[in-house]
Amino acid sequence: MTDALAIRNVSHSYGARKALDDVSFCVPSGSFTVLLGLNGAGKSTLFSLITRLYAARHGEIEIFGHNVMREPSAALRQLGVVFQARTLDLELSVMQNLLYHAALHGVGPIEARRLGRAALARAGLAERAKDKARSLSGGQMRRVEIARALLHDPRLLLLDEPTVGLDIKARADLLALVRGLVREKRLGVLWATHLIDEIADDDQVVILHQGRVLATDRAQAIVAAQGAANIGDAFTRIAGVGQDKLSA
Numbered sequence: 001m002t003d004a005l006a007i008r009n010v011s012h013s014y015g016a017r018k019a020l021d022d023v024s025f026c027v028p029s030g031s032f033t034v035l036l037g038l039n040g041a042g043k044s045t046l047f048s049l050i051t052r053l054y055a056a057r058h059g060e061i062e063i064f065g066h067n068v069m070r071e072p073s074a075a076l077r078q079l080g081v082v083f084q085a086r087t088l089d090l091e092l093s094v095m096q097n098l099l100y101h102a103a104l105h106g107v108g109p110i111e112a113r114r115l116g117r118a119a120l121a122r123a124g125l126a127e128r129a130k131d132k133a134r135s136l137s138g139g140q141m142r143r144v145e146i147a148r149a150l151l152h153d154p155r156l157l158l159l160d161e162p163t164v165g166l167d168i169k170a171r172a173d174l175l176a177l178v179r180g181l182v183r184e185k186r187l188g189v190l191w192a193t194h195l196i197d198e199i200a201d202d203d204q205v206v207i208l209h210q211g212r213v214l215a216t217d218r219a220q221a222i223v224a225a226q227g228a229a230n231i232g233d234a235f236t237r238i239a240g241v242g243q244d245k246l247s248a
Contacts, residue, residue: 004156004188010059018179019045030186043192080149084160091136105152119147139170194231209239
């Protein structure tokens with residue numbers, strides 16, 4: 001089966017500073033994969049390369065077998081993204097935000113409204129469709145961004161530190177929503193975070209530190225290989241940094 005995302009030998013520099021150094025890993029189709037790293041590890045740079053905000057000059061990036069540089073339309077058609085920074089238009093209604101996104105992907109207004117209603121219902125926000133985005137809580141905004149990212153029916157979803165700034169309940173609700181989508185829609189998900197309590201034992205984990213992949217396996221396998229008590233302890237042993245940096 002073709003992987004949802006394949007990263008092969010990707011490097012990227014900002015002048016003399018190397019942000020990513022020969023990064024390789026895969027996100028299997030229908031899996032929840034965690035990209036675990038401290039702030040500054042290179043997670044956002046990698047997302048910018050996958051989405052073509054930056055050009056990947058070194059290495060290969062494929063989405064369901066389509067190279068993002070040589071076949072950008074075919075690759076990005078399969079991709080939904082939730083960036084770390086909030087991207088809703090706060091002066092538009094929730095539904096207007098969804099309709100605008102759908103139009104960018106060539107979805108007609110009638111079909112877009114149908115898809116938008118279904119996406120908001122799945123996100124538990126059906127009753128907020130006419131409300132301005134600025135009236136939503138941080139967690140609700142994130143759920144709308146996820147609904148919007150999935151409107152064009154992609155098979156790969158990227159989320160860059162999606163729970164930053166959210167309270168414990170909102171974080172748990174967002175995780176439950178995305179994990180449910182993996183089960184129900186067989187989405188491939190790459191969830192970037194520095195928070196170890198967002199990782200389940202059977203998640204695929206990619207540890208990214210200072211631009212390099214130091215480990216990739218199931219969380220429980222990484223813990224066992226390090227003789228560690230938990231994934232935070234394993235990260236400390238692998239990366240040589242304190243576990244306190246992997247908390248909110």
